[in-house]
Amino acid sequence: GDSVTQMEGPVTxxxxxxxxxxxxxxxxxxxxLFWYVQYPGEGLQLLLxxxxxxxxxxxxxxxxxxxxxxxxxxxxxxxxxxxxSAVYFCALSFLNxxxxxxxxxxxxxxxxxxx
Amino acid sequence: GAVVSQxxxxxxxKSGTSVKIECRSLDFQATTMFWYRQFPKQSLMLMATSNEGxxxxxxxxxEKDKFLINHASLTLSTLTVTSAHPEDSSFYICSATRPKxxxxxGPGTRLLVL
Numbered sequence: 001g002d003s004v005t006q007m008e009g010p011v012t013x014x015x016x017x018x019x020x021x022x023x024x025x026x027x028x029x030x031x032x033l034f035w036y037v038q039y040p041g042e043g044l045q046l047l048l049x050x051x052x053x054x055x056x057x058x059x060x061x062x063x064x065x066x067x068x069x070x071x072x073x074x075x076x077x078x079x080x081x082x083x084x085s086a087v088y089f090c091a092l093s094f095l096n097x098x099x100x101x102x103x104x105x106x107x108x109x110x111x112x113x114x115x
Numbered sequence: 116g117a118v119v120s121q122x123x124x125x126x127x128x129k130s131g132t133s134v135k136i137e138c139r140s141l142d143f144q145a146t147t148m149f150w151y152r153q154f155p156k157q158s159l160m161l162m163a164t165s166n167e168g169x170x171x172x173x174x175x176x177x178e179k180d181k182f183l184i185n186h187a188s189l190t191l192s193t194l195t196v197t198s199a200h201p202e203d204s205s206f207y208i209c210s211a212t213r214p215k216x217x218x219x220x221g222p223g224t225r226l227l228v229l
Contacts, residue, residue, distance in 0.1 A: 036220075041223075041225075042222050042223065043121075043208050043220040043222040043223040044159070044208065044220040045220070046217055046220075049217065089158065089159070101212065101215075101216075101217065101218060102161070102164070103161070103210075103218060105159050106158065107157070107158045108156075108157070108158050110156075
């Protein structure tokens, strides 16, 4: 079945370090890919998305490129801040009959950034 | 982006009572709403998909008589945890969407059953 695999956390970095969180997927067909972020005690916020191969999603300094050949959607940021500390979820979705997207989430990766 | 609210944000109840959680799309009409459950330090587990005006579709292993979902309007869905027990304690998150659009998530409701 369709699934998403993320690198295990926690990831601990110093401020201004480079961030990579790996995400790979298994899917029949061509899904859309997403990164969501969850701050402590809150719901999920969409961080970025890509809907087709070679698309690059970007937001708030974060980037991820949809790589069909490696079935990957790794999240990167050149210089992290303490405020980036959160849990990051990679997800995929397909359009169903009703036109809505059923999301399949990875396990989540906790990021802790220290001053 | 679109705004989705949940109420209450936290609720504590006694074992055996029922708890209702509301999910509202504040600035758009949501034809579909989803209900998720999240255990501490774990990912989100989809419980059910709710389309306005029709019965919810539950995921395998989710008791539909335990978790009652009503989607009576295009801006409101409710999840009622009936006869709650301590093992129902969790973080419940809803999301709302329209066809071919991204899901927009609510801030979550933390339920503690004593």
